[in-house]
Amino acid sequence: MEIENFRRFCAEGKILWTSHGLERLQERNISVADVKNCIMNGEIIEEYPTDFPHPSALIFGKNLQEKILHVVCGADENFLYLITAYYPTTEKFLEDLRTRRQK
Numbered sequence: 039m040e041i042e043n044f045r046r047f048c049a050e051g052k053i054l055w056t057s058h059g060l061e062r063l064q065e066r067n068i069s070v071a072d073v074k075n076c077i078m079n080g081e082i083i084e085e086y087p088t089d090f091p092h093p094s095a096l097i098f099g100k101n102l103q104e105k106i107l108h109v110v111c112g113a114d115e116n117f118l119y120l121i122t123a124y125y126p127t128t129e130k131f132l133e134d135l136r137t138r139r140q141k
Contacts, residue, residue, distance in 0.1 A: 047118035048077045059120040072101035076109045
């Protein structure tokens, strides 16, 4: 999984926003522009190659106000699929907000 592919789809406007993903954005006060900024400037920190129906990844980046943001999205050969986005906390991640805590 390559971040460049996600960025290309993002730049070309080839993002399919799931209803679940849009609901989460609204609940968490995250804008579409925040998600795009995270994808365009962030990095993949976890990969989920066996996710169904498309392999997906967790992207670590920032919103437009420079607050750390996580975006989970999948891709096929034609589109990027937004699954969810959230502001990470130290409850599930270490202080760097990129390393998941061990269970």
